[in-house]
Amino acid sequence: MPIVKFVLPDGTEQPIDVPVGWSLMEAARREGIEGIVAECGGGAICGTCHVHVDPEHFSAIAAPDMSESALLQIVPDPSPTSRLSCQIIMTDSLAGMSVRIPVEQLML
Numbered sequence: 001m002p003i004v005k006f007v008l009p010d011g012t013e014q015p016i017d018v019p020v021g022w023s024l025m026e027a028a029r030r031e032g033i034e035g036i037v038a039e040c041g042g043g044a045i046c047g048t049c050h051v052h053v054d055p056e057h058f059s060a061i062a063a064p065d066m067s068e069s070a071l072l073q074i075v076p077d078p079s080p081t082s083r084l085s086c087q088i089i090m091t092d093s094l095a096g097m098s099v100r101i102p103v104e105q106l107m108l
């Protein structure tokens, strides 16, 4: 099963198994990753699953739709590799990806 590494704002790394076909958010919630709140349950309307994707894997993720793109304009601490983890569907090509959780996510 592919592994994705979540990096907390303090640098703590938490690698988790993410089944192919699952969203990153679903796997993070299952594993209790701090900072992935996912208030809307994956509907791309809350922004509480925001992550910064490592640059090496960013282009391997399907492009965001209009809803996600709009929400990414207003999330706290946006970056050029910001994505909603509920919209990142795991594939084998994303194995080894690293995502950083913005510090604001821990204040929700």
Ligand code: FES
Binding pocket: 025, 037, 038, 039, 040, 041, 042, 043, 044, 045, 046, 047, 048, 049, 050, 084, 085, 086, 087
């Ligand atoms: S869970 Fe709400 S936007 Fe991702």
